[in-house]
Amino acid sequence: MSSEPWGRVDEAGTVYVRTADGEQVVGSWQAGSPEEALAYFERKYDGLVVEIELLERRVQTTDLSAKDATAAIEHIRHQVDEHHVVGDLAALKKRLDKLTSDVEARREERRAAKAVQTDEARRAKEALVTEAEELAASEQWRAAGERLRALVDTWKGLPRLDRRTDDELWHRFSHARSAFSKRRKAHFASLDAQRETARQTKEKLVAEAESLSDSTDWGPTAARYRDLMSEWKAAGRAQREAEDDLWNRFRGAQDVFFQARSQVFAERDAEQQENLTHKEELVVEAEKLLPISDLKSARAAFRSVNERWEAIGHVPRDARARIEGRLHAVERALQDAEETEWRRSNPEARARAQGLTGQLQDAVDKLRGQIDAARAAGNNAKADKLAKELEGRQALLDQALKGLEEFGG
Structure with a gap:
């Protein structure tokens, strides 16, 4: 019979292991010596020790799940x-019990961490829902749309919650996105309708602008172009492609008209500037008649100047008042000279002046006598x-005498 501290082999080849509950049969050995039998079963013990050590290391250093760790422990415990x-089976059981305790502690830690993670995920998703619902009322279509897409990506990166909570939050989140999409779609549909109306209006404005481009009725046509421009601005924008094409046609028609007008005005300005030069020469000629000494020759000379003046035509507007x-x-x-001459040569007026002067002189003499x-x-x-x-009558007499002098006496 062979014996070791943790086991023995009897004469029949039965192998026993010593435990706190007494000896337990390990197995039977008939192939060799008792020492070889004990060595064989001790090596199997060492194998369990290695398995336990490996499992301990995995539990401490890897993310081995509690479920898998428990299954591995139970597998070894069964052996x-x-x-x-x-070998020392009690020591193995003690290590397995410790390992079981460690796994359960890890399980609780993970449960707590998962609870924290779940709470954080819930609050994060609630924040996403709140922001999405705020964005649902926004009219910043591009920025809000991009932000909502970013919120979806963020949502996908968050852990799932319990089904009920996750479904409720997702329903609110999805509803907010749908509400925004419907509002944006309605907005752009309305905008498209407005742009189509603007396109039709501008088509008519372009047609009229093009029909006016060869007009030579400069003033009214230019005024109408200004009105067309105001109507163009009030019409709003058409679709981008149509807007650019219509504007090019509209502007092109105006350019044709205003370039033609500018050319005509430039020619007219040159002609009027030349007219101004001629009229300035005539004014100098007319001013040489002053002061008038010979009314008859001055009148004839001025008539000649005036006839040539009328034949010349218009001068620039800003010079017209000055030259005229x-x-x-x-x-x-000349008119003053003619009026003076007429008064001087009018016998009836002379007689009236003489009569008035005589009456006033009589009145003055009479008043002087009354004063004395x-x-x-x-x-x-x-x-x-x-x-x-007397002062009043004398003033009238002095005025009458002055008028009488104009008649030569």
Whole structure:
């Protein structure tokens, strides 16, 4: 019989292992010596030790799941319980119990971590839902749309919650996205309708602009083009492609008209500038008639100037008042001279002036006599009153005498 601290082999070849509950049969050995039998079953024990060590290391250093770790422990424990090895089985059981405790602790840690992760995921998803619902009312179509797409990507990266909570939050999130999409679709549909209306309106404006491009009715046509431009701005924008094409046609029609007008105006301005030069020469010629000494020859000379003036045509607008004012000054001088001459040669007017002068002279003489009489009588108040009346009559007499001088006497 052979014996070791943890086992023995009896004379029949039966191998036993010693435990706290007494000896337990390990197996039977008939192929060799008892020492070889014990060595064989001790090696099997060492194999279990190695398995336990490897499992301990995996539990401590890898993400081995609690389920898999528990299954591995139970597999080894079953081998220990079956007593098919020779060694310190109590030590193995103690290590397995410790390993079981460690796995359960790891399980609890993971449960707690998962609970925290789940809570964080729930709060994160609630925040995503809240932001999505706020964005659902936005009219910043591009920015809000891009942000909603980013929120979807963020959602996909978050852990799932319990089915009910996850479904409820996803329903709200999806509803917010759908509401935004419907509003955006309606907005752009309305915008498309507006742009189509704008396109039709601008087609009509372009047609009228093109029909006016060869007009030579410069003022009214230019005014109409200004009105068309105001109507164009008020019409809003058409679709991009149509807008660019319509604008090019509209602007092109205006350019044709305004270039033609500019050319005509440039030619007219050159002609009017030349007219101004000729009229300035005529004004100088007319101004040489002043002062008028010979009315008849001055009148004939001015008539000649005026006839040539009328034949010349228009001058630039900003010079018109100045140049015409100088000619009118000469014309007024002629008219004044003619009026003076007419008064001088009119016998009826001369007679009326002489008669008025005589009447006024008689009145003045009479008042002087009345003043002298009043003062002689000591009535100074009456004399002063008559003196004031005399001042007025004397002023009229002086004016009448001056007018009479214009008639030559």
